[in-house]
Amino acid sequence: MRRPRTGVLGVFAHLDTTTDAIRRLRAAGYEHLTVYSPTPRHEIEEALESPESGVRIFTLTGAFTGTGAGAALAIWASLDWPLIVGGKEIVSLPAFSVIMFEVTVLLGALSTVAALFLLARLPRIGRAEGLYHPSLSAGNFGVYASVPRDRYDAVRDLLTQSGSEEVYLDER
Amino acid sequence: MANAIRSVFHPHVRGYADVNRDALRLLGKPGKGYVALIGMSVGLVGLALIAFLYQVAYGIGMAGITNPVGWGTFITTFVFWVGIGHAGTLISAILHLFRAGWRQSIYRFAEAMTVFAVLTAGLFPIIHIGRPWFFYWLLPLPSQRHIWPNFRSPLLWDVFAVTTYLTVSSVFFFIGLIPDIAAARDAATVPWRKKVYTILALGWRGTDREWKHFTRAYLFLAALATPLVLSVHSVVSWDFAVSIVPGWHTTIFAPYFVAGAILSGVAMVVTLMVPVRKIFHLEAYFTQLHFDRLAKLLILTSCIVGYAYGMEYFMAWYSGELYERDVFWDRVTGDYWWAGWSMITFNAVIPQFLWVKKIRQNLNAFFIISIVVNIGMWYERFVIIIPSLAHSYEPWKFMNYHMSWTEAAILMGSFGWFFMWFLLFLRFLPGLAIAELKEILPPPMKHHHPAGHTAKADPAELSEELPLGYKEFEKR
Numbered sequence: 227m228r229r230p231r232t233g234v235l236g237v238f239a240h241l242d243t244t245t246d247a248i249r250r251l252r253a254a255g256y257e258h259l260t261v262y263s264p265t266p267r268h269e270i271e272e273a274l275e276s277p278e279s280g281v282r283i284f285t286l287t288g289a290f291t292g293t294g295a296g297a298a299l300a301i302w303a304s305l306d307w308p309l310i311v312g313g314k315e316i317v318s319l320p321a322f323s324v325i326m327f328e329v330t331v332l333l334g335a336l337s338t339v340a341a342l343f344l345l346a347r348l349p350r351i352g353r354a355e356g357l358y359h360p361s362l363s364a365g366n367f368g369v370y371a372s373v374p375r376d377r378y379d380a381v382r383d384l385l386t387q388s389g390s391e392e393v394y395l396d397e398r
Numbered sequence: 399m400a401n402a403i404r405s406v407f408h409p410h411v412r413g414y415a416d417v418n419r420d421a422l423r424l425l426g427k428p429g430k431g432y433v434a435l436i437g438m439s440v441g442l443v444g445l446a447l448i449a450f451l452y453q454v455a456y457g458i459g460m461a462g463i464t465n466p467v468g469w470g471t472f473i474t475t476f477v478f479w480v481g482i483g484h485a486g487t488l489i490s491a492i493l494h495l496f497r498a499g500w501r502q503s504i505y506r507f508a509e510a511m512t513v514f515a516v517l518t519a520g521l522f523p524i525i526h527i528g529r530p531w532f533f534y535w536l537l538p539l540p541s542q543r544h545i546w547p548n549f550r551s552p553l554l555w556d557v558f559a560v561t562t563y564l565t566v567s568s569v570f571f572f573i574g575l576i577p578d579i580a581a582a583r584d585a586a587t588v589p590w591r592k593k594v595y596t597i598l599a600l601g602w603r604g605t606d607r608e609w610k611h612f613t614r615a616y617l618f619l620a621a622l623a624t625p626l627v628l629s630v631h632s633v634v635s636w637d638f639a640v641s642i643v644p645g646w647h648t649t650i651f652a653p654y655f656v657a658g659a660i661l662s663g664v665a666m667v668v669t670l671m672v673p674v675r676k677i678f679h680l681e682a683y684f685t686q687l688h689f690d691r692l693a694k695l696l697i698l699t700s701c702i703v704g705y706a707y708g709m710e711y712f713m714a715w716y717s718g719e720l721y722e723r724d725v726f727w728d729r730v731t732g733d734y735w736w737a738g739w740s741m742i743t744f745n746a747v748i749p750q751f752l753w754v755k756k757i758r759q760n761l762n763a764f765f766i767i768s769i770v771v772n773i774g775m776w777y778e779r780f781v782i783i784i785p786s787l788a789h790s791y792e793p794w795k796f797m798n799y800h801m802s803w804t805e806a807a808i809l810m811g812s813f814g815w816f817f818m819w820f821l822l823f824l825r826f827l828p829g830l831a832i833a834e835l836k837e838i839l840p841p842p843m844k845h846h847h848p849a850g851h852t853a854k855a856d857p858a859e860l861s862e863e864l865p866l867g868y869k870e871f872e873k874r
Contacts, residue, residue, distance in 0.1 A: 239842060239844070240841075242844055243845075259606075260605050260606065260607070261606040262603060262606075263604055263606070263609065264414055264832075264836055265834070265837050266612070266613045266837065267841060270606055271606065271609075271610060274606055276610060279613075281614040281615045281618060282614065285615075285618040285622075289622070303538060304549055306544055307545055312550065314550055318549075318550050324555040324558070324559070325554075327625075328555070328558040329558070331623075331625070331626045334618075335570075335619055336565075338615050338619055338622070339615065342573065346608045348576075348600045348602065349600035350602075354601065354603070362584075362604060363577070363581040363584045363585075363603075363604055364415055364418045364581065364584065365413060365415040365842070389844055
């Protein structure tokens with residue numbers, strides 16, 4: 227099922243009521259949920275049963291690319307103008323390991339950031355999808371269910387029963 | 399009572415809303431003291447700029463460095479500021495991996511300190527090279543003769559280490575800021591502030607998708623920053639240790655420098671935290687517990703540094719190396735005896751007072767000790783660099799170093815530069831890590847209060863696992 231463009235936002239003051247709402251909505255078959263929280267909570271992730279984040283693949287790939295790139299730069303540049311310094315080998319791997327390590331960390335970190343931006347879809351430009359409420363960054367939790375308009379009443383009832391303090395309908 | 403359970407770290411913080419209120423209060427209208435402080439900092443930067451331009455116009459001879467002391471105040475101050483940065487990464491990355499809950503409230507200050515300290519440190523090699531417009535010669539860029547920098551040289555390793563460190567710590571700092579800038583955006587009332595925060599927050603809304611990737615990315619950044627921070631000061635130490643100058647050529651240098659860096663950095667964290675806590679009334683966030691743990695870190699690193707001092711002398715004696723012995727004897731009895739003894743007293747002896755609970759818990763005393771350690775750590779770098787060069791090998795080439803006025807002005811200006819950035823940060827970006835502080839507060843729960851805990855309003859009775867809320871959750 228495609229994600230509907232309309233939906234309902236329930237604002238919660240408590241964590242347990244939020245996770246209750248998530249479980250109830252999922253049990254009723256509403257899978258397109260966006261949960262807002264002021265801080266990361268493992269309870270929410272557990273209630274959503276979302277798959278593991280893919281950031282780690284990016285970090286690993288970036289880090290190993292960095293190791294290779296650092297080694298390649300140092301080795302290639304040393305071979306490009308072979309000059310014996312201090313009686314050491316032209317390709318002096320123990321010395322180059324420092325460069326390899328630093329570039330590993332550099333590219334590992336930058337690819338981690340790139341992964342965060344790609345996977346979390348940041349920066350968000352233009353009109354945001356779904357409803358938001360400024361209190362969600364302060365202390366409240368929010369559950370936004372993307373549903374077609376004819377389900378508004380059913381979802382509102384579910385959210386209110388779970389303990390939502392305020393329910394907003396997307397009337398845009 | 400919705401919030402009868404309090405965090406053991408912050409017993410006076412009632413809940414999520416308190417954190418937002420207190421953290422965003424820092425962004426309010428600045429007082430006169432703030433304007434005066436920032437004016438002073440900018441003044442010092444101006445002074446340094448004049449000295450620097452003077453040095454550019456008349457040449458590097460304006461600095462006191464000459465043969466045999468080719469490395470002077472600039473390199474000393476470079477090592478000093480790189481070291482200051484280390485405690486920030488220790489607190490933000492290493493303690494994050496260790497899940498040390500007490501780090502949350504002080505980490506943002508410490509990480510900001512890291513970024514600004516490395517930003518300050520990065521200026522010094524460029525000032526030191528004398529012809530700053532050729533700084534790109536340090537980088538591995540192709541030239542028309544295809545000559546590349548020497549990858550076997552620790553100086554080039556240092557270029558890689560410091561630029562990587564600056565990049566990674568800035569990234570770590572800004573990524574951590576995104577959710578908190580979003581909180582500042584949602585609460586902002588001044589239109590221009592709202593606009594700026596909206597852009598900087600990158601559209602962050604705290605959705606489950608965002609948090610999932612954010613927490614993993616943050617974890618991996620911390621995991622990458624941890625070996626990085628240990629490597630950076632090791633590489634800085636190899637700038638010295640890989641050479642054959644007596645007093646520098648020691649295998650103990652890498653761990654010795656890393657411990658020294660953390661000692662100086664933690665001291666700087668305390669130097670910054672004590673006034674900030676007082677001025678902005680952050681007593682609920684920087685508690686006695688935080689200062690206690692910082693004191694432990696200071697004592698530990700001070701002991702390691704003290705051990706390294708002793709071991710250096712032991713090795714100089716035990717090796718039977720004439721020049722090595724001579725340099726070390728000269729450090730405490732020669733022309734620089736005052737610097738040598740300051741270093742030992744300020745770094746290895748005075749921090750030991752923190753074993754005494756009364757001194758540790760007296761913030762004025764702790765503040766003074768932290769400043770003394772800062773001075774001592776500058777002296778440590780001075781003692782390692784200058785007397786070793788001024789007094790090595792043959793007596794005919796012994797010559798003392800004298801700091802010139804340009805060097806003194808640039809040294810003072812570096813403090814102005816650092817504090818200027820730090821003060822600007824305090825007023826424009828959330829200084830308390832809002833989202834991360836909430837991680838260690840008990841989450842607001844409507845039902846399911848675990849029996850037996852609700853009555854315990856006394857924070858001393860709560861165990862350390864409680865504030866995380868795991869037990870309450872499991873009992874449901």
